[in-house]
């Protein structure tokens with residue numbers, strides 16, 4: 001609890017120090033949110049799809065052991081080998097064993113948040129295996145030795161000139177200034193990596209229990225190249241990626257791309273039912289704290305997440321603080337729920353990085369009650385922690401508890417609330433700059449407090465009603481319409 005304020009807010013300040021970048025980041029993500037809205041409006045059945053998706057996921061998470069067994073058995077029928085890993089370390093050991101037992105030293109990997117979560121790249125590199133991320137955004141952040149800052153748009157925090165500088169510094173690219181030339185350069189660089197790769201690692205968007213097949217969605221076709229050329233395909237997935245039937249897939253595919261990027265569908269939706277002839281397919285299913293989440297009735301709905309990123313694109317805090325400020329593999333609202341639950345005692349500041357505006361819950365295609373869960377996590381932290389004499393604004397501090405009690409005492413009685421309002425208005429009118437001092441100074445540092453009115457809303461409303469009642473009596477009708485003060 002002690003370092004709560006020292007985590008996310010401190011890193012957000014670093015991001016905000018580059019005002020131009022922060023503005024660009026905010027605008028770029030908001031544009032994607034708008035595209036998502038337009039695409040969602042194209043489908044009259046959008047809300048029905050969200051509701052069905054939520055029900056399918058709730059059903060699947062409730063019967064996860066059965067569906068895992070079914071998936072394993074059906075996948076094996078197609079010739080795939082299914083491995084189960086309790087945690088990140090076991091996942092990494094399994095992947096390393098698969099590679100090193102075959103003498104493999106060069107791997108291409110398409111985007112997989114699970115391998116980020118498990119820290120697979122540094123682990124393999126420490127054991128002498130070269131891993132090349134083949135998604136363009138992932139490649140850029142890999143070259144910069146940075147984690148992705150978004151689960152769908154890993155390099156959204158970077159501008160064209162940042163990418164050009166990265167390619168020149170790390171790959172010796174000539175000075176390039178436009179996105180098309182940079183993409184062409186990356187494509188040529190990657191083509192050689194694809195041809196030399198001895199194995200391809202991918203994530204999994206959906207695993208179908210009924211068929212034993214897996215589905216991988218990309219926009220660049222990089223997963224397909226990475227699994228078509230080498231003889232070994234390793235697919236890594238969290239156990240929540242299961243869906244029961246092939247018929248359910250259409251529901252999620254229609255929601256995923258629209259929510260993620262505002263596309264009707266991802267450019268490549270590839271189905272793998274066992275390995276291709278002469279090759280091997282290994283599927284590694286990872287728990288890594290997901291069972292802990294499943295065991296929590298209030299939070300198990302978070303396992304419905306299909307990693308579309310829409311909650312990040314809409315979140316005012318994420319857009320203005322950047323993905324790296326969350327310091328976790330999945331940032332934004334859903335990451336602020338998953339990470340503290342998967343690693344109890346860690347990432348404790350994240351549930352507090354939320355304005356509770358509810359925008360994330362409103363856009364989530366699988367109906368996760370994100371802001372409610374964030375509020376619940378905060379309450380738990382505060383209830384479970386002893387009062388401390390640390391900074392007054394720190395959650396769980398004695399100062400914040402007293403402030404909370406004072407606010408509850410005031411708001412629970414309309415008269416008290418009215419008197420407090422009158423006091424604040426009285427002070428505000430005599431001393432307009434009062435909010436720049438004391439506990440509210442941080443709040444107004446980036447906002448203008450509007451001039452305080454002479455009378456409360458209740459008083460203005462009562463006066464307006466009185467005038468309207470009088471106006472209905474002909475003898476009292478004013479010559480002109482009444483105005484609010």
Ligand code: SF4
Pocket residue numbers: 259304305306307308309310311312334360363364365366367368370
């Ligand atoms: S929580 Fe919902 S909106 Fe956020 S990434 Fe997951 S599915 Fe998308």
